[in-house]
Amino acid sequence: MSKLHLVFGGRVKDPRGLDFVDLNGIDFVGLFDNYAEAEEAWRGRAQRTVDDAEMKYVVVHLHRLLEPESDGSTASAA
8 A cells, every 4th residue: 555645734723733724725735655755745835835824734644544553553462
């Protein structure tokens, strides 16, 4: 399975959090099959809005949500 990453952003209520003000105003940048491409897209959008503290872009590791046991943090059963 590809390691899917979603990049999106929007206006947040508090720059320290992820509580987006208007879900209809979310900017979906794209879906990427590797972190390097997702980071490049994230960096490009984030730099465009660097002067606006209420705009935030994020990278979501979708592959971790789809297969949480494959992230290496699961304990083995005895």
